[in-house]
Amino acid sequence: MLISAITIFLICVLVGSLTAVHGLKCMSCFGSGLDNCDSRGRMLTCMPNQKLCETVVRRDGVHMTVMKGCKNDRACRDNQMQNTRYAGRSTQCNLDQPNSVCTCCCGKNYCNVGFSTCTGHFASSAPVNDCPEVPDNFPHGNIECNNENKAGSVCEYQCTGQDYFVWPKGQEVNVCLRNGSWARELPCCARPCPPYYLLDDVLLFHLKGENQQNRLDTLLRRFGDLKFAEDALKMAALYYATKPIETSVVRFNEYGADFNRFLELALQRISVVPGPANTGAAIQYALDNLLAPEAGVRDSRVPKAIWVFIANANPADDVKTPSEEARRLGYQLFVVGSETNGFKFDRKKLFEITGNEEHLFLFDNDVSNLSTENVAVINNYFCGNPCDHVLHDHE
Known part of the structure; x- marks a missing residue:
């Protein structure tokens, strides 16, 4: 009897200490x-x-x-x-x-x-009802309930996948109310956007001046905080002048989903070629050759974008026709430009590319000075409800 009492006492102390540790x-x-x-x-x-x-x-x-x-x-x-x-x-x-x-x-x-x-x-006199059953499957995580789907039951959502968190934030717990409804809708386990977002992104570069490799290295590293993955961001790249420089092309399927390898290829293949900025030809090349299955672009569920990085040069050819075609296909177009040494862009020409003033990002300094904050603002165009991620099973 004494042993039993001591055992019970020790168990109580242990339980009490665990509550104290975990809260x-x-x-x-x-x-x-x-x-x-x-x-x-x-x-x-x-x-x-x-x-x-x-x-x-x-x-x-x-x-x-x-x-x-x-x-x-x-x-x-x-x-x-x-x-x-x-x-x-x-x-x-x-x-x-x-x-x-x-x-x-x-x-x-x-x-x-x-x-x-x-x-x-x-208590209300209304009848007490069970809530809808708790799902057996909670992708990238699990659900633990203290009384299944009965009134008053508390369910905790936990994410087990790397970099996955309960979304919406602050809804890690749900309660079954007496009327038979859950206090909140079922959340999901998702990765935050940014740095994770779903996009096939083509970068087109026409940058004039010296130290091109250092400037491009600085610019591209701004994207290093973003997460490349087969179910997140992937990029392709092209340098252009009078025409697209095919030896500079980096395709979606050349580097897996490794940003550092993408950066290495983009810098290895940089081509400084004099000539006008035939941006329309570069956009058309991207449509025909980079945003194509053989270049590794993903299916229509994945959003597409084309970014034009241009310094001190107005587009010299027809940009309206290929840009309208890109927008008709549902692609988003952006221009990031720099105006230095008194140069000014023909904004009407740039608007023909984007079709949207908010997609123009113009700076009075080197385009490689694009800040991490600028990148974050830009990236938010592609961040929606992460529970709607089309390449994830959140059902």
Whole structure:
């Protein structure tokens, strides 16, 4: 009997110490009712000195507000003791007076979800229903629920894939409400965008002046914070002058999904060739040869874009015809240009490429000075809801 008592004592100490190490988890919310509070709330991991979850229900006539959160154990117990304190005709926590304040304390994870002991008399008379079943499959992660799909059950979403996080942010926990609905829609495990986004991107370069390799190295490294992957960003590149320089081409299928290898090939093949900037011919070449299956471009589910990087030179040929064709195919076109030494672009000509003023990024310094912040702004054009990633199974 003594051994059994000691064993139980040690188990209690161990469980208590684990809770202290990992922190008690409580619902934190403020709402106009118990279900309303849970549906708006989030789970908090309490501070070490907060050993209890607290629920406070205040009623003022027909109005009821609910507040839940972590609480210091002594403070919570003191508040709970006020429930039976004499107030008016009965107690502070009551059903027979216009005003009432009820406090509940509990010490287990998620124990203040739903109706606590001292708030049971505020429960709706509506029937309690099960929620839709929890999915068996949660791609790139898993779901753990403390009571399956029953009312009051709390489900935690965890992502196991590298660089995958629960999306939308802050919705790692869901609650089954008494009316049979989940407090939130099912999230997904996704990678953040940026640095991950889905795009086949063609870069066209016409840069004049000395130190081309160093300037291109600086410019391309701005994209190094982005993540290349078979289900994320891939790039192709081309240098051009009077005509596209075919020996400079880097195709989508030449480097796997390795950014450093892409950078190496792009710098090895740089070609400084004098001549006008026949940008229209370069765009047409990209349409015919780079945005084609034999160059490794992915299928129509993956968005496509063409970027023209140009310095101190206006396009010298017809850009309108190939650019309109690219836009008709659903491709996005952008121009990143630099104006130095008094040079000014013919903006009407650049607009014929992009068809959108917001797709023009013009600088009064070297285009290689494109900042990481500029790149982030540009990249946000291609960041949507990551749960809609067409190459991932989020169903």
